[in-house]
Amino acid sequence: MKQIAVIGSGTMGNGIAHTFAQAGFTVKLIDISEKSLEKGMATIAANLDRMVTKGSITEEDKHKTISNIITYTDIKDGVVGCDLVVEAATENITLKMNIFKQLSDICDHNVILASNTSSISITQIGAQVVHPERVIGMHFMNPVPIMKLVEIIRGYSTSDEVTKIIMDLSVKLGKTPTEVNDYPGFVANRILMP
Ligand SMILES: NC(=O)c1ccc[n+]([C@@H]2O[C@H](COP(=O)([O-])OP(=O)(O)OC[C@H]3O[C@@H](n4cnc5c(N)ncnc54)[C@H](O)[C@@H]3O)[C@@H](O)[C@H]2O)c1
Known part of the structure; x- marks a missing residue:
């Protein structure tokens, strides 16, 4: 895994782009709104500045992280050459279904398609693509x-191989991945929301 596309540069998308870029990946940050991309990049820069002030990263780390991110308003241009797409667009079922249908048409069949959805079934999202085994x-x-x-x-069709790749990748990002069932709210929000 070298190149990651992140769709949506809002609260979550810019945080996801920041995290991958800081870990050394090339990130293609995609949003339909140029304004959102500008705001997302400004947020990333401000968050990195805070990390430099705290001494958790150097000024050089900050510049490297920012230079690892390229922005796009066209999804077709943005996903070229990517090994993984992480969708973090607005939480709207129709919008996400359309994005995944489009990804199914434009990405090679071996590209992993991930969604950061908080509440939409991964099985349902996977049903929009020709190869649902690569959706997670x-x-x-x-x-x-x-x-x-x-x-x-x-999701119902997600392969063991894709699950292992994403679990391992999350560890590489310094995260703690936990496999959960495809139930409404998964686990965190199922507990948090009530
Ligand atoms: N905010 C949270 O605390 C949180 C936590 C975990 C997961 N999530 C999930 O993350 C996802 C994003 O949430 P958010 O809070 O970052 O939303 P947000 O509203 O801050 O950002 C969404 C972005 O998606 C962009 N967008 C909309 N349609 C698009 C398209 N077709 N192509 C590209 N970009 C598009 C918008 O322009 C916007 O910049 C949602 O699925 C949400 O459920 C949110």
């Missing part, structure tokens, strides 16, 4: 650069 939930917590937990959700 990768549910990061907010703020992503700080929070360790990542819920890893298998």
Whole structure:
């Protein structure tokens, strides 16, 4: 895994992009809104500045992290050459279904397609693509650069191989991945929301 596409540059998307870029991956950050991309990059820079002030990273680490991120407004351009796509767009079922249908058409069949959804079934999302075995939930917590937990959700068709790759990758990011069932709210929100 070298290149990661992140779809959506809002609260979660910019945190996910920051986390992958800081771990040395090339990140293609995609959003339909140029304004959102600008805001997302400004948030990443501000969060990195805070880390430099605290002494947890150096000024050089900050520049390297920012230079690892490229922004796009066109999904087709953004996903070229990526090994993994992490979708973190607005929590809307129709919107996410359309994004995954599009990803199914434009990505090679071996690209892993992950969703950061908080509440939509990964099985249902997987049903939108030709190869549902490569679709998985990768549910990061907010703020992503700080929070360790990542819920890893298998859909009905998600393969063992894809699950292992994403579990291992999460560890490489310095996170604590936990496999959870594809139930409404998964585990964290199922407990948190009531
Ligand atoms: N906010 C949280 O605490 C939190 C925590 C865990 C998971 N999530 C999940 O993460 C996802 C994103 O949530 P958020 O809080 O970052 O939302 P947000 O509203 O901050 O950001 C969503 C971004 O998606 C962009 N977008 C919308 N349609 C798009 C498209 N077709 N292509 C590309 N970009 C598009 C919007 O322009 C916006 O910048 C949701 O699925 C949400 O459930 C949120």
